[in-house]
Amino acid sequence: MSQASANLSRDAAVHDAAARSLIEAGDPAADGRALRRCLGQFPTGVTVVTARNGERLVGMAVNSFAAVSLAPPLVLWSIRRESSSAADFLRAGHYAVSVLADDQVELSQLFGSSHPERFERAPWQAGRHGAPLLSGAIAHLECRLEQVHEGGDHLILVGHVERYARHEGAPLLFTQGRYGVAQEHPALAEAAASSEAAIGPNLTDSELLRQLVYASQQLSLDFESHRQALGLTMPMSRLLTRLRQGPCSTAELAHSTYLEQDEVADGLAGLMQQGLLCLRADGLRELSAAGRERQAAIAGSANHYMKDKLDGMAEADIAAFKRVLQALGRD
Ligand SMILES: Cc1cc2nc3c(=O)[nH]c(=O)nc-3n(C[C@H](O)[C@H](O)[C@H](O)COP(=O)(O)O)c2cc1C
Missing domain, CATH: 1.10.10.10 (Winged helix-like DNA-binding domain superfamily/Winged helix DNA-binding domain)
Structure with missing residues (x-):
């Protein structure tokens, strides 16, 4: 067993399920906020999803975004039915996803609010169907709205990816109600550093x-x-x-x-x-x-x-x- 996996299994043994203290549990119907906190244990990235419906631009911070399929290329996200922009997203027929970088917390906050001048305050370029692509994002996905599913108080918008672009940079993360940055697991980083030090960082494949x-x-x-x-x-x-x-x-x-x-x-x-x-x-x-x-x-x-x-x-x-x-x- 490698040192890194030995550390991981040792850590797992120390913090096994029985040793982790329970914070809260119960019936989701009784306390929606507690359910939200429970769901917040699952970390996500942060995106801004935008669309153009005629002359109207809509955009909002979204962390329900997920990949669905590679062939055909499908993604999804869910929008609150009550959202002021839900009708525009449905009518637009296309949407664009900008995956935010770790230095774009302010953009997430701006698009997570109902600020009327969101698009005046953020730099962007129009995509192929006019949906804004936010500058500085680490990925853009331009999608055709393909299916809309009922999802309780949300609607699930499945999109067919028509064009994508990937840029350098690290993602912004969101978990437990807070923003975070991705970091390699310390145990794995240690193992990688020691093997690099032993062989030399500049050793090329050839x-x-x-x-x-x-x-x-x-x-x-x-x-x-x-x-x-x-x-x-x-x-x-x-x-x-x-x-x-x-x-x-x-x-x-x-x-x-x-x-x-x-x-x-x-x-x-x-x-x-x-x-x-x-x-x-x-x-x-x-x-x-x-x-x-x-x-x-x-x-x-x-x-x-x-x-x-x-x-x-x-x-x-x-x-x-x-x-x-x-x-x-x-x-
Ligand atoms: C990090 C983050 C993630 C969010 N994810 C979603 C989401 O997946 N779906 C959604 O409907 N709203 C989500 N929101 C909330 C919307 O961004 C927010 O309700 C919207 O911008 C406000 O406009 P509205 O009142 O017109 O919906 C999120 C907000 C933040 C800050």
């Missing part, structure tokens, strides 16, 4: 494979002291590992160990000198009993070394590493 090769070379160099302690060089240790699988010709050894010809020659000479190899009558090389013993020692040492290296790593990172190796055909 450099990943090169970095993988460097990392492998670095690990091999790092392991050198362990080899030396067992009287082996890197080529000798690779040759021993390959010969553990059985007798082998010199050409096959060079091929399977990725060593140069002279490295193979030097390595074989060193192993012969230490009595770790035998040369068979058919010309193949074979491990001696002492060679098998030394190979087991280097394998044990390598296993310890690798275990040490992986010990501090999160399980999710190791799983991702395995997937990458599989994708590269090294599983």
Whole structure:
């Protein structure tokens, strides 16, 4: 389990449902304001929905906006039946949604009121059917009103998105009756920061494979002291590992160990000198009993070394590493 998910499940365990104290509960019909507070536990973004009905412009702050479908592209929002602009939204036949940015609280307040000069006070541009698109929003959706559903004291206006635009910026949020800004979860942000610090923030995708090769070379160099302690060089240790699988010709050894010809020659000479190899009558090389013993020692040492290296790593990172190796055909 990664550190971040470990933190999350630990937090969840600490604050389980039983431990969270109840604030209020009851019959929605008895206390509408309490129901509204309960619904306010669900966070939303904030939009301003606008329309042009003839010469009349209408617009209001809306947080009931939601995505419905991608194909066809449908969205919805609900308007209070009693709203002074409900009839205009229905007659206009089109509406535009501006998704507010985190620096647009004042616009939300302006369009959340019945201020008569809303459109004089806010910068906007007319969309394709004349509905105002508020400047500075992080997204615009221009919709054809497709269906109107009854929704108690509200009407649900389903729109077919005819055109959209997405702009840079962060969304304004609304929850528990207050405005807020989005922030990455601290536990996840911590994990992202530590992995970025370890790898370097500027590592581009095109450099990943090169970095993988460097990392492998670095690990091999790092392991050198362990080899030396067992009287082996890197080529000798690779040759021993390959010969553990059985007798082998010199050409096959060079091929399977990725060593140069002279490295193979030097390595074989060193192993012969230490009595770790035998040369068979058919010309193949074979491990001696002492060679098998030394190979087991280097394998044990390598296993310890690798275990040490992986010990501090999160399980999710190791799983991702395995997937990458599989994708590269090294599983
Ligand atoms: C953050 C926020 C979200 C709102 N969401 C909605 C909504 O989804 N539907 C709605 O009918 N009114 C909503 N309102 C209220 C309307 O914006 C407000 O009633 C309207 O602008 C006032 O004009 P009216 O009295 O003509 O309706 C919201 C207000 C705010 C501040």
